[in-house]
Amino acid sequence: MIIRIIDGITEFTGKICAWTLFAIGFFITFEVLMRYVFNAPTIWVDEISRVLQVWVVYLGAAYVLKHREMVTIDVLLSNPNTLWRRLAETLAIVVLFIFAGTACYFGFQIWLKATMAGHTTDTYLAPPKMITHAPVWVGSALLMLQGGVQLYRVWAEPLPGDDVMGGAH
Secondary structure, three states: OOOHHHHHHHHHHHHHHHHHHHHHHHHHHHHHHHHHHOOOOOHHHHHHHHHHHHHHHHHHHHHHOOHHHHHHOOOOOOOOOHHHHHHHHHHHHHHHHHHHHHHHHHHHHHHHHHHHHHOOOOOOEEEEEHHHHHHHHHHHOOOOOOOOHHHHHHHOOOOOOOOOOOOOO
């Protein structure tokens, strides 16, 4: 049940990230149209697009991990049915835990400090820094949760075979 919940959250955030990238493309197209056709540039597109891109990167990582689309090099361990392959996948997820855990811990500390102090960015719109700092720890926490699910799958389910010729990897 917990695995389905984490998978569901990951799927939901992944789809939100995809639509957010669509929206960012729309915003940038709007900005180009306003700037170069109507000579009336906007003040919000650049900053909003950057903030949304940060959210997409951190929230999208768990979705990418769930769908096994991370960069992998499996020259020696291409057979998914070996113990060595499972051990290599486990090691990769453990390293992911180390980095995502560090980012989550320190990202939360920075977010909490900025939130409690009421800091804002030094830009024209001046949004609260809690909006720009939150994706680091939220995305890293989701990545660790999905990493736990993937670690379970490495040992409880058969690993999917690598489609060397048919995939886009």
